[in-house]
Amino acid sequence: MKKKLALEIICALFILLFAYAAIMKLLDVQKFTVQIGKSPLLESYANLVAWAIPSIELIIAGMLVWGRFRLTGLYASFTLMSMFTIYIIAILQFSEKIPCSCGGILEDMGWTEHLFFNIGFVLLSVVGIVIYYSEEEKDTLAPA
Amino acid sequence: MKRKPIVILLSCLIFSTLLVAVLYALSDKAIPERNSFVRNYQPDMVTKSNELDVGYNSYYVAGLVNDNIYLGNAKVPLHLLVTNIQLTDTQHVRLDIRDLENIQVTKVMSLKVDSPYFYLADGLMPGLFRGKIGNWQAERYMYDNAYFNQSIPVGDSSFAIRTKSAVNMEYELGMINNDSPFVKIQYNLLEKQIKGTFCVDGQLNFSKSFNRLVYTYRYRNEYIVFDTDLSLDYRGQTIDTFSVAQIDIEKINSENSRNLKSRPKIINAQSCVSGEWLFIHSALLAKNDNIDALDKFAIIDVYDLKSNSYKLSFQIPNQNGARITQFKIFKNKVLAAIYDRYLVLFDLESQYLNRPDVLTNKK
Numbered sequence: 001m002k003k004k005l006a007l008e009i010i011c012a013l014f015i016l017l018f019a020y021a022a023i024m025k026l027l028d029v030q031k032f033t034v035q036i037g038k039s040p041l042l043e044s045y046a047n048l049v050a051w052a053i054p055s056i057e058l059i060i061a062g063m064l065v066w067g068r069f070r071l072t073g074l075y076a077s078f079t080l081m082s083m084f085t086i087y088i089i090a091i092l093q094f095s096e097k098i099p100c101s102c103g104g105i106l107e108d109m110g111w112t113e114h115l116f117f118n119i120g121f122v123l124l125s126v127v128g129i130v131i132y133y134s135e136e137e138k139d140t141l142a143p144a
Numbered sequence: 145m146k147r148k149p150i151v152i153l154l155s156c157l158i159f160s161t162l163l164v165a166v167l168y169a170l171s172d173k174a175i176p177e178r179n180s181f182v183r184n185y186q187p188d189m190v191t192k193s194n195e196l197d198v199g200y201n202s203y204y205v206a207g208l209v210n211d212n213i214y215l216g217n218a219k220v221p222l223h224l225l226v227t228n229i230q231l232t233d234t235q236h237v238r239l240d241i242r243d244l245e246n247i248q249v250t251k252v253m254s255l256k257v258d259s260p261y262f263y264l265a266d267g268l269m270p271g272l273f274r275g276k277i278g279n280w281q282a283e284r285y286m287y288d289n290a291y292f293n294q295s296i297p298v299g300d301s302s303f304a305i306r307t308k309s310a311v312n313m314e315y316e317l318g319m320i321n322n323d324s325p326f327v328k329i330q331y332n333l334l335e336k337q338i339k340g341t342f343c344v345d346g347q348l349n350f351s352k353s354f355n356r357l358v359y360t361y362r363y364r365n366e367y368i369v370f371d372t373d374l375s376l377d378y379r380g381q382t383i384d385t386f387s388v389a390q391i392d393i394e395k396i397n398s399e400n401s402r403n404l405k406s407r408p409k410i411i412n413a414q415s416c417v418s419g420e421w422l423f424i425h426s427a428l429l430a431k432n433d434n435i436d437a438l439d440k441f442a443i444i445d446v447y448d449l450k451s452n453s454y455k456l457s458f459q460i461p462n463q464n465g466a467r468i469t470q471f472k473i474f475k476n477k478v479l480a481a482i483y484d485r486y487l488v489l490f491d492l493e494s495q496y497l498n499r500p501d502v503l504t505n506k507k
Contacts, residue, residue: 083160
């Protein structure tokens with residue numbers, strides 16, 4: 001029962017994170033596009049990425065709401081968050097002066113804080129997946 | 145936990161790593177290119193003398209007076225650190241401003257120490273304050289109703305400034321004086337190339353003994369030498385050929401702000417003056433530079449302001465794995481540099497800066 005609650009909290013955190021980040025970006029897509037254009041990794045694809053990232057974030061948030069897609073959503077969260085984390089490591093190879101464009105209050109974090117924040121969420125998604133499987137096992141083992 | 149989820153997690157991790165790796169591989173990493181000019185290196189120009197861990201990377205060199213070095217702090221504007229030139233004795237000072245409770249000090253307030261005064265200048269407030277070294281209490285002492293984004297005290301009661309002009313919304317150089325008309329803007333000094341303010345960005349310096357102001361452009365090969373009445377002496381050229389700023393600008397509509405796109409081509413990263421010499425930390429490689437020189441050293445080119453010519457270059461190695469963030473030169477003898485949270489001092493061989501002699505590498 002406790003585990004189930006933990007899973008709900010993890011999913012809610014991800015939904016909150018992705019929905020917030022996506023909406024902040026979509027509210028001012030033009031600004032987000034310009035900011036992405038400053039990134040040496042993304043400058044050539046700024047227009048595509050500016051729409052793709054918030055869209056993917058919203059889709060994943062949606063998947064985490066419904067039970068059927070929840071596992072896929074957790075894997076997708078893991079993939080996206082680990083991608084952001086690796087992106088930060090890659091971007092720091094260029095310069096520390098490149099601004100973050102995550103949207104809203106998330107922009108106020110420094111690069112190091114951001115790195116730990118992301119790693120935290122990566123681990124959280126793994127925990128979520130582990131709980132999901134153990135709950136599933138319990139369900140199938142339970143007498144009909 | 146079963147094996148399957150571990151396999152999926154690993155695949156996801158490999159997928160995201162690969163995607164970023166591909167982006168990284170495709171990105172233009174701006175590998176530095178050698179340019180056609182040749183530097184005249186003077187290998188024994190600088191010798192490291194002392195080093196001090198000041199604990200924070202927000203310190204900057206504010207002045208050198210009577211063998212004491214004064215460091216200001218960008219994050220704590222009213223904090224000052226004094227050290228002797230041997231870097232053996234440090235002292236923290238809290239600066240005071242008269243009537244401080246009625247003043248809103250902003251984060252752009254900057255400190256400059258020049259015997260017998262210290263100056264605090266805040267271009268956002270705006271406010272100009274001065275106090276005696278040792279007494280450490282500053283007060284308003286001249287007209288200070290003009291906004292600015294760079295400033296240098298010049299003489300008894302004037303400040304040379306760079307300001308955003310209310311007339312054309314572009315950067316201009318000017319002077320704040322204590323008598324009417326108080327603010328003088330000279331519109332013909334900075335020459336615009338692209339709309340906005342980035343293309344004229346640069347650094348303003350003042351040489352007290354030479355009595356000239358020097359503005360060095362960041363994105364093109366030019367510096368402007370002018371006097372304290374804002375009349376132009378000449379426009380000097382640095383040894384490279386980048387006469388037009390290579391920058392891309394994009395506008396954020398909602399904020400009505402202009403932004404630089406990724407990695408503009410920096411020509412002159414930083415500059416300072418000492419006597420009749422201009423020292424420029426260049427961001428370019430010469431024909432006779434190693435391809436990795438910019439990763440290991442700061443390359444400083446020295447120009448003779450009196451004869452408008454290139455004199456020599458020298459390299460200062462990175463310290464403790466950090467790049468130089470700021471440097472100042474005093475009396476052609478001491479080079480004080482900030483490397484992250486270290487203050488490092490170098491002795492300068494000033495005999496190389498003697499005149500007259502045969503210029504070996506005049507452009």
